[in-house]
Structure formats: C-alpha cells, structure tokens
Amino acid sequence: MQSIKTLPLAALVCALSPLAAVPALAQTSTAPLADGAIFAQASTLPFQTPDFSKIKDSDFRPALLEGIKQKQAEIDGIANNPEAPTFANTIEALERSGQMLDRVNAVFSALTGANTNDTLDAVDAETAPMLTALSDSITLNDKLFARIKALYDQRAALNLAPDQLQVLTLRYDSMVRNGALLSAADKAKLKDINGKLSTLETQFGQKLTAGTKDAALVVTGKGALSGLSEAEVAAAAKAAADRKLPAGRFVIPLQNTTQQPQLSSLKNRATRQALFAKGWTRSEQGGANDTRAMILEQAALRAEKARLLGFKDYASLAISNQMAKTPENAVKFLNQMVPALAAAQKRDAAELNKLVKARGGKFAVTPADWDYYSGLLRQQKYAFDDSQVKPYLEITNVLENGVFFAANKLYGLTFTKRTDLPVYHPDVTVYQVNDQDGSELALFYFDPWKRDNKRGGAWMSNFVDQSGLMGTKPVVYNVSNYAKPAPGQPALVTWDDANTMFHEFGHALHGMLSNQRYPSIAGTNTARDFVEFPSQFNENWMTEPTVLANFAKHYQTGAPMPSELVAKIEKAATFNQAYALGEVVAAQLLDLKWHSLPAGTAPRDVNAFENAALKASGLDVAHVPPRYRTSYFRHIWGGGYAAAYYAYGWTEMLDHDAYQWFKDNGGMTRANGQKFRDTVLSQGHAADYATMYRNLTGRDPSIEPMLKARGLK
Structure with missing residues (x-):
C-alpha cells in the first residue's frame, strides 16, 4: 500500500483564510535553531534527506504553521499577479510553491505513521484541519481559478510541451471537481464538510491505532x-x-x-x-476506541459532498478521475470473480470441515479456525508449511539478494548501505541507489518491524520527491509490520512477508525511477487504480528462478532452498485462493457499498449495514469475512482509499496481464525492464493511464491472466 498521508503538491493548490501571525523563525550561527527552523531550508545532507539527528518533536507545530503561512502568501501572490496569466507565472509558479510545507509535512507524515507519540498525535489533530482548509481555499480561490481557466481555454494556442499541457489540464479538472464552479454559499458548505472530514479521518486513525494496541x-x-x-x-x-x-x-x-x-x-x-475475537471487535467496544459513530458521520458527509459537486454519490465522485472512470465499471470488474469465488469458498469450507471431523473435532470450521486447518490441509496436500520456508528467508538476504537483485537485473540499479545518515528509529536501514550508468539516483529507507506506535500494514512514501523543475532526486521509504524477532533470534520472515517486500519495493521503484519535470505528475502521484500496478507487478519477480535462487538460502548453512520445496510452493500457489482473494473482494465490495449511498441515506447502524452489504455480495462471508471490517477499515476511513479499495484488484489485473506480456516477449530481460521503466515507472501521470498501458503491451488489459493466476480459470 502506498502511503497517502502526505498531501501531494497537486492537493495544495490555493490559499488559506488568514491565520494568526506566526513569529518569524530565527536562525543565527551562534545559537541553536528555533523550534521549526530546521525545515526553513532544504537539508544539506545528501539528496536533501531529512537530518533526523536535529529534528525534534517540538519542531513540527511551528514549522507546519510557518509552512502554511508561506504557502498562503505564495498562492496569494500568484492569484493577485497583475500580469496576464502565463504558464510560467501561474502553473509553474504553483508547482514551485509550498516547499517548506512539503519538507515538514513529508517528515511529519512519516513519523505519525511509523513512529508516533502523544505529542505528534496532538499536532496532527490540530493541523490536519488547517491543511485541509489550505487545500480548500486554493481549490476555491476565484482569482486563481480565473487565471488557470484563462490558460486552459486557450491551451491549443499556447504551444505547450506534452507534460505542460497535462499539468494544466489536471489542475483545471481538479479545481472543477473540487468545487471551483460552485456558488459562494456552496463553497462555504464544501469547506465546512472538508474540515470536518479531515478531523474525523485523523481521529479515526488515532482511535484505531489505540484500539489495535489495547x-x-x-x-x-x-x-x-x-x-x-x-x-x-x-x-x-x-x-x-x-x-x-x-x-x-x-x-x-x-x-x-x-x-x-x-x-x-x-x-x-x-x-x-x-x-x-479480539481483532474482530477491536473498534466496537463502546468505549474511547469505538469508531462506529464517526464512520456514520463520515459516510453522511462524503455523500453530501458528492451531492454538492453534482455527483449521485461519493463513489461516482471518487472514481471519475480513475482508470475505471465509474463505480459501475469497478463493480462489474469485481463481480466477474464472485461466482467462481463463492463456489470455491463453499467447496473449501466443506473440505476443511471434513478434515476437522477426521481429526476428532466436533465443531464446524469458523474464520478463527480457517487458517489453522487450511495450513494442515496444505501440509497434507503439499507437505510443507511456513516453518519449513522461514529458515530460507532471512530479511536482509531477501532484501539485498532478492528485491535489490531483481531491480538490478531489470533496471541496472545498484545499492550500497549508508551508515552515515541519521534515521528516525534504530530499526531503519538506509541504502544509496545508483543508476545503470553509475550516477546517483535515490536514497531508500527500510523500516520493517512492528511497533506499538506504528500504524498497521505496509506502505511507501517519499521524504523528497523527484522533480526536474526543483532539481531534486527522490528519497523514498518502505515501512512494514513484520514480527520482530526476540534478541538473539534470527530475523526470519514468512513467505507472505517476503512477497510484501517485493510489493512495497515496486512502489519504491515507481518513486525512484520517476523522470518528470513537474512534481505534481511525478512518481506515485497517480490514480488509486493505477498506483498499485507497479507494486503488484514487482511481486512476480520473487519467484523468478534466478531471483529465488539468489536469496532463498538457509540462514545458518547458506544452502539454497531445496528444489522439492520450491516445487511444493509452486504447486500450492493457488491453494486457499477462496479465502485469500475472497476476503479482499468482500472488502472491496463493502467499500463501494458504503460510498454508493446518496445524500441523506446514511444508515443508523454500522453493523446492520455491513451485514446487509456482505450478504448482498454473493460471497460466503460466514466462512470468509472481509479482510477489513467496517470499524477497522483504515484504508477507507483514514487512509485515502474511500471508494478506491477496488483498485488493488484492478491493478492486479494490470499486473498479471503485463507479466503475461513479459513472458510472451522473453521474460526478465534488461530490454523488457527498460521498456517497463520508460512506459510506466518513469511516467508518473504524464499521460492517460490507458494510453500508458497500451504503450507497454500494445493492447488493453484482460482479466484472463489474473483469473488463471488465481486458479479461478
């Protein structure tokens, strides 16, 4: 999962109503920096990477306030420029604006996700509405919109380069979709809704983190x-x-x-x-960590926001600028998998119940039993389990001789560990990435282990974005939540963990190999149903024979994973897909149900709505519940994936179809890697998503390779 907590430049395009004055941040050569001043200028460390040895918790509030103030002033200057609008003094000026805010927000978002504390949470709660208000007042700035519209209306005569035309078009469309054409009264309503949603999303994340810990x-x-x-x-x-x-x-x-x-x-x-049961009810205890009331409020506010903007529901608003275009297309895509999935779920449940009975059990299998008995069944069928695999998956070996090795084979990248750069937690490791010609390309930070003050899941984001305009190279990080070994124990991960490492590094490659002039279209600044494509595609290389042989080695002896164990893994690749895919599709359909509610129709009972939505899915949810229940569905209530969780399935379709193209054209070659780099990884959102995909494969994507890979066809 890509991190979406950090607001991209494209989201921060206008001015905030005046804030209280923020004192100037003093900087002298003889006294310590005032709180927040560390972010006033770009870091002097390599790649402008943050200097965590000097950053303090007390820096964030003043730096965020000053960053907002500076951004506001810059936007006011653009909007009130007496000169006629040009691409340089309007669009390019917007691309350059808010650099201090970007610096502090990149670090702050990383820490509140991966290493938070009460101080940071309090600053987050206070400043999240301010950032939303800043974004709103940019989007709803009449003078700024008039300048952008004037350029957009005469775009054919402006002689713009393709990337310039794309940036102009996206900014115009974004402002329209975010209310630029609304009346003054409706703009005020929209600002109020967005402020409330920002507060609720921040509070949801904090409640869920606390509830999960408790x-x-x-x-x-x-x-x-x-x-x-x-x-x-x-x-x-x-x-x-x-x-x-x-x-x-x-x-x-x-x-x-x-x-x-x-x-x-x-x-x-x-x-x-x-x-x-602890996991299932973590956010439903009726106490301080119960999230259900705020979910109902969020659902109602999002539906009302969609109505104001002229859409029938929030899903229609959210998907209108995605590759899928409409929620109907997203649901149609998901429903293609339901009949085969439901049949497989019932068949697998019957097989597990048979195993339970054979082993003397006097109960029917429940979701709490499914993984245990499916593991026994897998052992019975394929004679292996995770305990046999983990000794061959030492985490550093997986990273350096697997993930990095594949990137070298495909893209010519090389990686060198850096021990001279400060990190935000001792668990973090830093690598310098060099390009195929030996030139410096990026920095990569790796933070693998679960901590109580780290939000769940795995994600990628940037400390520094790639931008030709700014002359910056990417500083990228991956964060995960693997079970940390006890002191003195080997750092072994599961097969699924290793797969997640390849997945998240696919996001990292999307950020590191970006080659765009303008930051708003660089790297992972793409639609939800496209941004997961490079990450899911990168998973394929984990089981490429040359890659697997290079990293799957016993942590004690160095012996390669036995060929018979590899064969068992390959044979078992489609085992338990009724659960593995079914839980995800159930969650995807649940998300779309919540966000297909018209204004004024929000339910009163979260659990009743969830039960009805899951029943309507046609899946066997009694045995295979959704991967995320409504009350702890962070992706959609606090993670930016509202009405977009289907994107993981959509991009999996792209992943398998693209991998099929690789197989049909020679497999894991540098030439194929270069084409993927040129047509996808370097492009960001420089072109239409469907066009970029056709530039790679020469065709539109098909769901057939995905169904085959999942064992459903």
Whole structure:
C-alpha cells in the first residue's frame, strides 16, 4: 500500500483564510535553531534527506504553521499577479510553491505513521484541519481559478510541451471537481464538510491505532501458545514484558487485518477464538476506541459532498478521475470473480470441515479456525508449511539478494548501505541507489518491524520527491509490520512477508525511477487504480528462478532452498485462493457499498449495514469475512482509499496481464525492464493511464491472466 498521508503538491493548490501571525523563525550561527527552523531550508545532507539527528518533536507545530503561512502568501501572490496569466507565472509558479510545507509535512507524515507519540498525535489533530482548509481555499480561490481557466481555454494556442499541457489540464479538472464552479454559499458548505472530514479521518486513525494496541491478546502460560515457534513465544514474552505484565503472561499484538498471522499455527482452539475475537471487535467496544459513530458521520458527509459537486454519490465522485472512470465499471470488474469465488469458498469450507471431523473435532470450521486447518490441509496436500520456508528467508538476504537483485537485473540499479545518515528509529536501514550508468539516483529507507506506535500494514512514501523543475532526486521509504524477532533470534520472515517486500519495493521503484519535470505528475502521484500496478507487478519477480535462487538460502548453512520445496510452493500457489482473494473482494465490495449511498441515506447502524452489504455480495462471508471490517477499515476511513479499495484488484489485473506480456516477449530481460521503466515507472501521470498501458503491451488489459493466476480459470 502506498502511503497517502502526505498531501501531494497537486492537493495544495490555493490559499488559506488568514491565520494568526506566526513569529518569524530565527536562525543565527551562534545559537541553536528555533523550534521549526530546521525545515526553513532544504537539508544539506545528501539528496536533501531529512537530518533526523536535529529534528525534534517540538519542531513540527511551528514549522507546519510557518509552512502554511508561506504557502498562503505564495498562492496569494500568484492569484493577485497583475500580469496576464502565463504558464510560467501561474502553473509553474504553483508547482514551485509550498516547499517548506512539503519538507515538514513529508517528515511529519512519516513519523505519525511509523513512529508516533502523544505529542505528534496532538499536532496532527490540530493541523490536519488547517491543511485541509489550505487545500480548500486554493481549490476555491476565484482569482486563481480565473487565471488557470484563462490558460486552459486557450491551451491549443499556447504551444505547450506534452507534460505542460497535462499539468494544466489536471489542475483545471481538479479545481472543477473540487468545487471551483460552485456558488459562494456552496463553497462555504464544501469547506465546512472538508474540515470536518479531515478531523474525523485523523481521529479515526488515532482511535484505531489505540484500539489495535489495547486489543492485543494476553494469555497465561505457554500452553495457550502451543504451536507457535520458540521465536514467536519469545516475542510474545517480550511483548508482555514491554507492557510490564507479570511473569508467565504472554502478549500477541494485533495486525490491522481481520486474520492474524498466529492463527495458522495456534493449536489451542480457545486461543484461536479469543485472538480472532479480539481483532474482530477491536473498534466496537463502546468505549474511547469505538469508531462506529464517526464512520456514520463520515459516510453522511462524503455523500453530501458528492451531492454538492453534482455527483449521485461519493463513489461516482471518487472514481471519475480513475482508470475505471465509474463505480459501475469497478463493480462489474469485481463481480466477474464472485461466482467462481463463492463456489470455491463453499467447496473449501466443506473440505476443511471434513478434515476437522477426521481429526476428532466436533465443531464446524469458523474464520478463527480457517487458517489453522487450511495450513494442515496444505501440509497434507503439499507437505510443507511456513516453518519449513522461514529458515530460507532471512530479511536482509531477501532484501539485498532478492528485491535489490531483481531491480538490478531489470533496471541496472545498484545499492550500497549508508551508515552515515541519521534515521528516525534504530530499526531503519538506509541504502544509496545508483543508476545503470553509475550516477546517483535515490536514497531508500527500510523500516520493517512492528511497533506499538506504528500504524498497521505496509506502505511507501517519499521524504523528497523527484522533480526536474526543483532539481531534486527522490528519497523514498518502505515501512512494514513484520514480527520482530526476540534478541538473539534470527530475523526470519514468512513467505507472505517476503512477497510484501517485493510489493512495497515496486512502489519504491515507481518513486525512484520517476523522470518528470513537474512534481505534481511525478512518481506515485497517480490514480488509486493505477498506483498499485507497479507494486503488484514487482511481486512476480520473487519467484523468478534466478531471483529465488539468489536469496532463498538457509540462514545458518547458506544452502539454497531445496528444489522439492520450491516445487511444493509452486504447486500450492493457488491453494486457499477462496479465502485469500475472497476476503479482499468482500472488502472491496463493502467499500463501494458504503460510498454508493446518496445524500441523506446514511444508515443508523454500522453493523446492520455491513451485514446487509456482505450478504448482498454473493460471497460466503460466514466462512470468509472481509479482510477489513467496517470499524477497522483504515484504508477507507483514514487512509485515502474511500471508494478506491477496488483498485488493488484492478491493478492486479494490470499486473498479471503485463507479466503475461513479459513472458510472451522473453521474460526478465534488461530490454523488457527498460521498456517497463520508460512506459510506466518513469511516467508518473504524464499521460492517460490507458494510453500508458497500451504503450507497454500494445493492447488493453484482460482479466484472463489474473483469473488463471488465481486458479479461478
């Protein structure tokens, strides 16, 4: 998942109503910098990467306020320029604006996601509405829009380069979609709605992080953890010690999804049921961390926003500038998978119940049991499990000899560890990336381990964006939530974790290989149903024989993963797809149901609406619940993916179809990698998405390769 917390420049295109004066930030050569002044100028470190050795929590509030003030002044200057509008004094000036705000917000967003604390959360809650107000007053600035519209109306006569025409068109369309043509009264309503939504989205994220931490399962005695490895038991003991619990207690922290990793190994059914229940109800306890009331408010506000802007519902508004274009196209795409998925789910549930009975169980399989018994079934069918695979997946080896190796084979990139650059947490590692000609290309930060003050999931974002206009090279980071080993234990990851590493690095490549003049169309500044394409596509190289052989080596002996184990993994590739894909499609359809509500029709009961929506999906949700329940669906209530979670499936279609093109044209070659780099990775949003895709493959995408890869056809 790409990070979307940091507001892109394209989102911050206008002026805020005047704020209280912010004192000038003093800078002298003889005294320490005033709070916030660290962000007044670009960092002097390589690639302008943030100097975390000097950044303090107390810097963020004043720096954000000063950044907003500066951005406001710059926008006012553009809007009130007495000269006739030109591309340079209007559009290019917008692209250059807000540099201090971008610097501080990039770091602040990274820390509130990956290493937050009460101080940062408080600043986030205070400043999020200010940033939204800034964005609104840019979008709704009549004078600024008049200048952009004047250029847009005469665009054919302006002799613009293709990227300039694209930036102009996107800015005009964005302002129209965000209310530039509304009446003054409706603009005021829209500002109010956006401010409320910003506050609610920030509060949702904070409540969910707290609720996920508080809902961690506490058990007494090792017997409750039977089935977990020694390393996992040690990690559970350390988690309990970190929380200052008495000896003999163990803690299993929750990850953000419905299923929890330990459910595949826990032999004790009572522990499985308790762990699943903790995750399922983490945000539904009626206390401080219950998110349901704010979800209802968000749904109602989004529907009203869509009505104001002339759309029948929020999904229609959100998808109008995506590759899919309409929610009907998104639902049609998802529904192509439902019949085969539902049939496979019922078939798999029956097979698991048969296994339960054969092993003496006197119960029907539930979602809490599914992973455990499907693991036994996989072992029975294919004779392997994660415990056999993990010794061959030491995390640094996976990263350097797998993820980086593939990038070298395809794009000619080389990676060198940097130990001289400060980081925001000891878990973080930094690499310098050089291009195929040896030139400096980017910096890459890697933050893999779960922490209580880190939000769930995995994501990518930038500390510094690529921009020819600004002369900046990308500084990119990947953040994940893998189970950290206890001290002295090897840093082993699961097969799924390794796959996530390849996925998130696909986002990193999209950022690092960007080659655009204007920051608003560079890197991952693309539609939700396109931005996941490079990341999902990059997953394919994990099992490429030359790549797998280079990193899948035993952490103790260095022996390669046995060919028979590799064969078992390949044979099992489509095993349990009824669950793996079904839980995602259920969540995607649930998201679209929530955001297809017309104004004035928001339900009163979150759970009742969710149950009805899931029942209408046609999927076997009794056995395969959605990957994210409404109450902890961070993607759509606090993560920017409202009405866009379908994008993961849509981009998976692009991924498999593009991989089929690679296979049909010689596979993993430098020539094919260069074509993918030239037509997709370097392009950002420099062209229409469908056009970019056809430039790669020569055809429109087909769902057939995806269905085959998933074992559904």
